[in-house]
């Protein structure tokens with residue numbers, strides 16, 4: 180759907196391929212305008228499934244997308260909280276349903292994806308925010324703890340993506356994984372977490388190139404420390420201190436969950452229509468910083 184302004188920008192004063200007049204948009208920009216979908220089109224149509232959407236980053240992502248007019252399915256291990264989060268969105272005039280899902284279980288991921296179709300008749304996009312954090316010395320890390328971390332972060336991302344892509348196969352869609360600066364930067368006592376996040380960043384690229392012909396875009400958003408319960412628990416457990424984080428981040432503070440939601444929303448939007456296979460870091464300059 181093109182707005183009147185877009186139509187005027189694209190077609191006034193010259194025919195297709197005609198020379199640009201002074202002050203007119205260059206052809207590339209006109210092409211962008213032509214492919215823009217108006218916000219109103221997004222408001223009534225998109226259905227987005229948010230895994231790990233009951234708490235932390237996922238809760239804010241779900242609310243952000245719903246406030247932009249998308250219908251959302253909140254899938255989370257914490258079933259009661261998933262329903263509560265959906266109810267909170269509905270109470271604000273949005274459209275949401277909650278569903279129980281453990282992303283380490285491919286069948287439950289499949290059921291959550293089907294729930295989007297059953298509830299709203301379609302599935303356009305998926306965001307995987309489900310995750311855990313358990314810093315431990317690697318020398319004494321139990322194989323079961325290693326396996327659990329890889330299962331939730333990496334295997335879960337695969338199960339989620341496969342279940343949803345099967346339902347977006349014929350008409351395209353978008354997938355965003357929440358990774359971390361730890362997909363690039365190694366932290367001590369986080370061997371499984373860093374390895375799994377790096378794996379998700381690579382999975383992002385592989386799926387992007389494999390599914391490009393189905394018009395399914397796959398990207399990742401990698402935050403630095405976000406002000407969420409996960410970070411609060413790590414601060415309370417002495418794994419990190421807020422002062423240390425603030426001193427290390429050039430912008431000098433924690434990431435706000437809304438800033439992660441903004442990056443997710445952009446990558447899901449038509450404005451990112453030719454972006455796929457990318458990791459976008461929301462880190463206040465953490466990864467860029469290479470001085471002492």
Ligand SMILES: NC(=O)c1ccc[n+]([C@@H]2O[C@H](COP(=O)([O-])OP(=O)(O)OC[C@H]3O[C@@H](n4cnc5c(N)ncnc54)[C@H](O)[C@@H]3O)[C@@H](O)[C@H]2O)c1
Pocket residue numbers: 230231232233234235236237254255256257280281282283308309310311312331357358359360401402403404405406407408409410
């Ligand atoms: N908080 C940070 O500082 C930070 C930084 C970088 C990346 N991340 C990543 O962002 C994602 C979200 O983190 P957060 O801070 O919001 O954490 P959080 O603990 O606040 O919320 C995580 C949510 O995921 C759900 N969940 C956990 N295991 C699940 C499973 N097996 N199946 C389905 N749902 C499950 C939880 O119930 C919860 O609702 C994680 O992947 C995390 O690694 C967080």
